[in-house]
Structure formats: structure tokens, C-alpha cells
Amino acid sequence: MRALNGLHARYNVALVSSFADRLVALPRLGLGVSTEYGARRLSGALDPAVLRRDHPHYGGFLEVGVEIEKGLDAEARAWASAGAPTTYHFLDVNLDEREDFDAPWLDAVRQNIATLGPAWLCGDAGLWHFGARDRGQMLLLPPVLEPEAVAPMAQGIVRLRESTGHEVLPENPPGSVFVGRLHMLEFFAHVAEAADTGVLVDCAHLAMFQRARGHGLLDGFDGFDWDRVVELHVAGGTEHDAQGYAFVEDDHGPVVLADTWLLFEAVISRASNLRAVVVECERNSIAQVLPIFARAAEQWGPTT
Amino acid sequence: MGSYDVNDERLDPRRVQCVLVGMMFDPDYAARVLGDAPLPELSSRERLLLRGVDPRALGTDRYRRARAVSVLLDEFPVTATVLGVPAVDRFFATEAFRASVWARGSMALACGAWIGARAHGVGRLETAIAHVRRHWAPRESGSSGAAVASPGRLRALVVPAGTLAYHQRARQRLGPEPAVVLARRDVRTSERPPQRGAEYLLVERRDDGSIDVGTGSEPLVRLLAFAHTPRSQVDLEAEAVRWGAEPDEAAPLIADLVEQGLLTVAR
Incomplete structure (x- = not known):
């Protein structure tokens, strides 16, 4: 792991133990699948329990997307009560806004953690809602990629980690608009060092960023501390065009774009502390997504 | 949102994101941000960042x-x-x-x-x-x-x-x-x-x-x-x-x- 370079002090983030120490306690979860409230109710959507039963190496754990307002659905509760591993993916907190960590929300997060028993928390480090956390105000925008945005984000990660007693892995969000001069990987490298945390790299989101910015696929890789990568996401997407503006919709569909696979392969080969890979495919049938799991397992290698 | 001296070099990431949200919901406001008319809610540096946005990218979520x-x-x-x-x-x-x-x-x-x-x-x-x-x-x-x-x-x-x-x-x-x-x-x-x-x-x-x-x-x-x-x-x-x-x-x-x-x- 790259030596700490004083970023914690520079960004005014207090740390009590190092990520290197905490990393030892993080379990290896292998390949898993994502869900969120009500996903199973969609026609033809996969049943994570069936995936785990029929393909235990693909359903090693369930990443539960949680919006406190909606809570946990029956499938997530059943999975957890069976003692199967989980991770908690937040869907409703702007990490860089101190006001978002209000007591009722934190209490509800802790209750859901008690129910799920997740190995860690994770989620897109972006703008999950504009204005208050209220009806009709949910969205997801990437952070402003400027140095001033690093400290508030890092402080939020530490705040959530200390409030829950669980690791919090920030994830690079998707987007069609990216504002700021930093590369997404450079921004998250600073955030990870300032919060002294592991990270979650979403390969589909990273491919969207590289495409939107006109970068090469591996641009930005050199400055990133890949030893901090604990979890990877791979997911399908759909290419669209809006008035000549090409973009990818992060729809978690059954077709993983070639760029995403290339990035997945490139990250896997660098992420020496990888603990988990999630195939985000909750709205598809098992038959549709088995090839994605098979390819992810093959690329991660015999250690999965 | 208050106002800035147009030459101010400060950058508040939250302010930038809030303005970006306004741009995503309102093409006319987006055009004002991207245009030349004074906009007191943004510093010059914030304005410069947002003016780099391709207006077509603001409309990718049509609904x-x-x-x-x-x-x-x-x-x-x-x-x-x-x-x-x-x-x-x-x-x-x-x-x-x-x-x-x-x-x-x-x-x-x-x-x-x-x-x-x-x-x-x-x-x-x-x-x-x-x-x-x-x-x-x-x-x-x-x-x-x-x-x-x-x-x-x-x-x-x-x-x-x-x-x-x-x-x-x-x-x-x-x-x-x-x-x-x-x-x-x-x-x-x-x-x-x-x-x-x-x-x-x-x-x-x-x-x-x-x-x-x-x-x-x-x-x-x-x-x-x-x-x-x-x-x-x-x-x-x-x-x-x-x-x-x-x-x-x-x-x-x-x-x-x-x-x-x-x-x-x-x-």
C-alpha cells in the first residue's frame, strides 16, 4: 500500500486506525449479485436465492441497495435471516453533506445493518438527492471533480464509518455530465487517501466517464492506488444518442459493453486486495445473466 | 444563493452541483449559465467549470x-x-x-x-x-x-x-x-x-x-x-x-x- 502522505491532515480528516489494519478483517465474499427494494417483483427478474441455490459460486453474497424511505424488502430480509453474506449499498446519502447524517436516518441505517449483518457498506459517492431527502428529489450525479470536493467527501466517509462501525467503500458514480478538471480516478485516489479507506470501482461507470471525457480506456490508471480496491462492479449498459451526444445508460441490462469488460480485466489484474465482485443485473432472468457471471468468474481466476 | 464578485476564484462544489441541477431541469437556465450574461450566483471559476458542460448531455434523461x-x-x-x-x-x-x-x-x-x-x-x-x-x-x-x-x-x-x-x-x-x-x-x-x-x-x-x-x-x-x-x-x-x-x-x-x-x- 502506498505510504500515507499527510492527506488526512491536509483535508482535516481524523483517523483512528489505518485501512491497512482494517483490511485484514474484511472477508473475501467472491462473486455476488445486487438487489434493491422491489426488484424481484419485476416480471422476469431473477431470484437471488435461486441463483445462490443453483449457482452457489455466483450467488456468494447479496449486495442490498437500501433507500431508508423504502426499507428492506422480503427477499433481502429472507436472504439475511438465512445467514447468507451481504453488503449494504446506500442509495440515499450525499456523503459530502454533513446535514444528511441526521439522527433518524442514521438510526434507520443502524437498524438495517442489524438486520442484514453486512460485511461492509458501499455506495456511489455522489449527489443522491437534490435539496432535502424528499419525495421526487432522488437522482444520482457524480461529484464535482475539483480539489475542494475531496475533503467534504472524505469527511462523510469517515463520519459514516464511525457512526456504523463498518467500512464504507465509496464508489465512482455514473453520469452523462462530469464537471471538474480532475480525472475520476484521481479524485477518488485523493478521497481514498484522505479518508484512508478502501474503494469500490464500478467498471461500467468508469467506462462511461472515459467515454464522456474522450479518454483512452486506461487513462488515469497510473496515479491510482489499486491496492485500495476492495470491491468491483460489472454491469450491462445501453448506448444511446441525444442530439448527436453519445452516452451510455447504466441500465444493468444483460449486455455488458466491451469497454466495461476491458476495464474489468485491467482492474482485476491490479487489485491485489479485491474481496468481492458484484454483477449488477437485478432486473434480468438468471438465464440471461449467467454468461456475465461465468466471464467474471473466469477473469477473476481460480481464486473465486 | 447569494452573489459573488465575477472575478472571485472561490469554488464551492455544492453550489456547482445545485446550479447543475437547475440546468438539468430547465434548458433556459442552462442557456443562461452557458451564455455570457452576468450570473451573480456563480464565481468566475464556478461559471467556467459549468460552461464546459455540453448542453446535450443535460438532456440525456428526457423524463x-x-x-x-x-x-x-x-x-x-x-x-x-x-x-x-x-x-x-x-x-x-x-x-x-x-x-x-x-x-x-x-x-x-x-x-x-x-x-x-x-x-x-x-x-x-x-x-x-x-x-x-x-x-x-x-x-x-x-x-x-x-x-x-x-x-x-x-x-x-x-x-x-x-x-x-x-x-x-x-x-x-x-x-x-x-x-x-x-x-x-x-x-x-x-x-x-x-x-x-x-x-x-x-x-x-x-x-x-x-x-x-x-x-x-x-x-x-x-x-x-x-x-x-x-x-x-x-x-x-x-x-x-x-x-x-x-x-x-x-x-x-x-x-x-x-x-x-x-x-x-x-x-
């Missing part, structure tokens, strides 16, 4: 504004039948919307404040319903020493006579999914909402989340409306006297309202 309008139609169904759906849609092109984003406000409450009296009593009634639905909504700040206020689950309001019956008729016509009905067809009604006289309403959220709307006496409604802003005991007693209480009855009256849960005391 973003429509979804938000749908939420507001659900909150203000009868208001929308009075003003028309396009009027509700226009909220997203207002400074009121952008200010609520910046102030971490509720979109629905900001819309209600923006509607104000334009839909007469029904707009104010539906704003009151939106208020009590959000028990977490911040209340108006009171003066120092303010100790008594109406609870967040209760709003008292004075509207034109007949407003409640008008609202109930219109609401019934719209059925259980008003936003769907409003989005599909123009349901503007020829029946104008009441504009004369006075009706005194109490809007209350029950423990099970349901919302009751009923009438109250003028003195009670006016006193509770006065207490939407936290007040001192002395000010509240004076208000009670103003609306007909004997001076020696005011303190016991307020104590009784506290006992009934219609007022709360900060401890």
Missing part, C-alpha cells in the same frame, strides 16, 4: 422533469386543475425551485410557497397537507425565548368559504391516481374555486400517516396559525386575548391546548 412534475401533481392535484399542469411545470424554471435546491429544501413545500394564493384556498390547503405530510420539515424560526408552537403534524389556515367542499369535489373527480389523470388530459375545471368569505381549517396528520382536514372555530384556527412560528408564552397569551379570550383565561386556555396536543412546549 427527469416530467417525473418531478408528476410528484407535484400528486401533491397538488386540485391546484393543478385550477392553474393547469403547465403552470405546475413552470415551477422548475423559477428561482424559487433553484433556491430550494440550494437551501436543502423540499421541492413540494417550495412549490406550495411559490403557488401562494394563485390557486386561492385550494393551493393553500394542499400546501398545508404537504406540510403535515413532512413531519421533519423545518418550522419557521421564532424569536428568542420562543417556547410554544403548533406541532409539525398540524397546520391551521384561513381560506375562502367553501374551499374544503370544492376541494373534496375536485379531488373525487380525479380519482385515486390524480397525477396519472392530470398527465393524460386537460382537466381544468370551469368551476372557479371559492374566493369570498372565510373558512377556518385544521389539517392534521394522524399517527397512522393518514391526514384529516376539518373545520375549527375562527379564534382557535387563528391562534394555532399564529403558533406556526414558535412564540413566547406572553405573545401567545396576547394573541389569545386578541381573538376573544378573557385575560385571565388565556394561560389556562394555552395549557389546555398543550394538554390536547394542539400546541407543543419546547423543554
Whole structure:
């Protein structure tokens, strides 16, 4: 792991133990699948329990997307009560806004953690809602990629980690608009060092960023501390065009774009502390997504 | 959002994101940000960053504004039948919307404040319903020493006579999914909402989340409306006297309202 370079002090983030120490306690979860409230109710959507039963190496754990307002659905509760591993993916907190960590929300997060028993928390480090956390105000925008945005984000990660007693892995969000001069990987490298945390790299989101910015696929890789990568996401997407503006919709569909696979392969080969890979495919049938799991397992290698 | 010297080099990431949200909801505002006209809410550096945005990228989610309008139609169904759906849609092109984003406000409450009296009593009634639905909504700040206020689950309001019956008729016509009905067809009604006289309403959220709307006496409604802003005991007693209480009855009256849960005391 790259030596700490004083970023914690520079960004005014207090740390009590190092990520290197905490990393030892993080379990290896292998390949898993994502869900969120009500996903199973969609026609033809996969049943994570069936995936785990029929393909235990693909359903090693369930990443539960949680919006406190909606809570946990029956499938997530059943999975957890069976003692199967989980991770908690937040869907409703702007990490860089101190006001978002209000007591009722934190209490509800802790209750859901008690129910799920997740190995860690994770989620897109972006703008999950504009204005208050209220009806009709949910969205997801990437952070402003400027140095001033690093400290508030890092402080939020530490705040959530200390409030829950669980690791919090920030994830690079998707987007069609990216504002700021930093590369997404450079921004998250600073955030990870300032919060002294592991990270979650979403390969589909990273491919969207590289495409939107006109970068090469591996641009930005050199400055990133890949030893901090604990979890990877791979997911399908759909290419669209809006008035000549090409973009990818992060729809978690059954077709993983070639760029995403290339990035997945490139990250896997660098992420020496990888603990988990999630195939985000909750709205598809098992038959549709088995090839994605098979390819992810093959690329991660015999250690999965 | 305040204003900057145009040469200011400061950068507030939150401000940039709030403006970006405004741009995503309103192409005209996006054009202003991307254009040359002065824009006091952004520093020169913030403006420069946002001017790098490809305007086509702002429209990749074609239904973003429509979804938000749908939420507001659900909150203000009868208001929308009075003003028309396009009027509700226009909220997203207002400074009121952008200010609520910046102030971490509720979109629905900001819309209600923006509607104000334009839909007469029904707009104010539906704003009151939106208020009590959000028990977490911040209340108006009171003066120092303010100790008594109406609870967040209760709003008292004075509207034109007949407003409640008008609202109930219109609401019934719209059925259980008003936003769907409003989005599909123009349901503007020829029946104008009441504009004369006075009706005194109490809007209350029950423990099970349901919302009751009923009438109250003028003195009670006016006193509770006065207490939407936290007040001192002395000010509240004076208000009670103003609306007909004997001076020696005011303190016991307020104590009784506290006992009934219609007022709360900060401890």
C-alpha cells in the first residue's frame, strides 16, 4: 500500500486506525449479485436465492441497495435471516453533506445493518438527492471533480464509518455530465487517501466517464492506488444518442459493453486486495445473466 | 444563493452541483449559465467549470422533469386543475425551485410557497397537507425565548368559504391516481374555486400517516396559525386575548391546548 502522505491532515480528516489494519478483517465474499427494494417483483427478474441455490459460486453474497424511505424488502430480509453474506449499498446519502447524517436516518441505517449483518457498506459517492431527502428529489450525479470536493467527501466517509462501525467503500458514480478538471480516478485516489479507506470501482461507470471525457480506456490508471480496491462492479449498459451526444445508460441490462469488460480485466489484474465482485443485473432472468457471471468468474481466476 | 464578485476564484462544489441541477431541469437556465450574461450566483471559476458542460448531455434523461412534475401533481392535484399542469411545470424554471435546491429544501413545500394564493384556498390547503405530510420539515424560526408552537403534524389556515367542499369535489373527480389523470388530459375545471368569505381549517396528520382536514372555530384556527412560528408564552397569551379570550383565561386556555396536543412546549 502506498505510504500515507499527510492527506488526512491536509483535508482535516481524523483517523483512528489505518485501512491497512482494517483490511485484514474484511472477508473475501467472491462473486455476488445486487438487489434493491422491489426488484424481484419485476416480471422476469431473477431470484437471488435461486441463483445462490443453483449457482452457489455466483450467488456468494447479496449486495442490498437500501433507500431508508423504502426499507428492506422480503427477499433481502429472507436472504439475511438465512445467514447468507451481504453488503449494504446506500442509495440515499450525499456523503459530502454533513446535514444528511441526521439522527433518524442514521438510526434507520443502524437498524438495517442489524438486520442484514453486512460485511461492509458501499455506495456511489455522489449527489443522491437534490435539496432535502424528499419525495421526487432522488437522482444520482457524480461529484464535482475539483480539489475542494475531496475533503467534504472524505469527511462523510469517515463520519459514516464511525457512526456504523463498518467500512464504507465509496464508489465512482455514473453520469452523462462530469464537471471538474480532475480525472475520476484521481479524485477518488485523493478521497481514498484522505479518508484512508478502501474503494469500490464500478467498471461500467468508469467506462462511461472515459467515454464522456474522450479518454483512452486506461487513462488515469497510473496515479491510482489499486491496492485500495476492495470491491468491483460489472454491469450491462445501453448506448444511446441525444442530439448527436453519445452516452451510455447504466441500465444493468444483460449486455455488458466491451469497454466495461476491458476495464474489468485491467482492474482485476491490479487489485491485489479485491474481496468481492458484484454483477449488477437485478432486473434480468438468471438465464440471461449467467454468461456475465461465468466471464467474471473466469477473469477473476481460480481464486473465486 | 447569494452573489459573488465575477472575478472571485472561490469554488464551492455544492453550489456547482445545485446550479447543475437547475440546468438539468430547465434548458433556459442552462442557456443562461452557458451564455455570457452576468450570473451573480456563480464565481468566475464556478461559471467556467459549468460552461464546459455540453448542453446535450443535460438532456440525456428526457423524463427527469416530467417525473418531478408528476410528484407535484400528486401533491397538488386540485391546484393543478385550477392553474393547469403547465403552470405546475413552470415551477422548475423559477428561482424559487433553484433556491430550494440550494437551501436543502423540499421541492413540494417550495412549490406550495411559490403557488401562494394563485390557486386561492385550494393551493393553500394542499400546501398545508404537504406540510403535515413532512413531519421533519423545518418550522419557521421564532424569536428568542420562543417556547410554544403548533406541532409539525398540524397546520391551521384561513381560506375562502367553501374551499374544503370544492376541494373534496375536485379531488373525487380525479380519482385515486390524480397525477396519472392530470398527465393524460386537460382537466381544468370551469368551476372557479371559492374566493369570498372565510373558512377556518385544521389539517392534521394522524399517527397512522393518514391526514384529516376539518373545520375549527375562527379564534382557535387563528391562534394555532399564529403558533406556526414558535412564540413566547406572553405573545401567545396576547394573541389569545386578541381573538376573544378573557385575560385571565388565556394561560389556562394555552395549557389546555398543550394538554390536547394542539400546541407543543419546547423543554
